[in-house]
Amino acid sequence: MKNATKRTAVLLSTAGLMAGSAVLALPATAAMTECEPGDIRTVFEPGSVIPGMGAPRESATLTNSSAEATPVPASRMAAAASSVKVPESVSLTDVLSTLKSDHGMDAFEEQTWSAGQKIGAITLSPGQSMDVTYGFNEVAFTGAQQSCQLDGRFGSETSFSGTAPTGEYVRYADPYTNP
Secondary structure (H helix, E strand, O other): OOHHHHHHHHHHHHHHHHHHHHHHHHHHHHHOOOOOOOEEEEOEEEEOOOOEEEEEEEEEEOOOOOOOOEEEEEOOOOOOOOOOOOOOOOHHHHHHHHHHHOOOOOOOOOOEOOOOOOEEEEEEEOEEEEEEEEEEEEEEEEEEEEEEEEOOOOOEEEEEEEEEEEEEEEEEOOOOOOO
């Protein structure tokens, strides 16, 4: 009987410890987390996302040497590319997705003009010339990125600035009126 009483007391005290530990609350700061480890937070500085900058790569002069008004086509002579530029320590995927979701930008990792790709055609009068400049539209931005640490808190910020292509840029100008 003495042995059974001891066992019951040990079982009750163990159950009491378990129940008591379940009742004890941890401090509020220890239970809260900001993020899941591996998450990345990307923010852009207010007003720093500047879209639609034309970044010319090349230009050519189109001339209609016929006796009639006719469309004069333009084609790329060589390949050209525009790609996102950010520091290596910054997640490019998160920069692009934040540009798209928060700023409505159609920003791409890379855009290219291929050699021989048609730029367009413009109808010119006999003897008329026209300059065509082509390249890429780009968006410029500055911001910061943080990675979530194992403790569930964001680590230090990594500042970045960069550009990303948002489309092709083509501009026609009369070489005599727009030097």
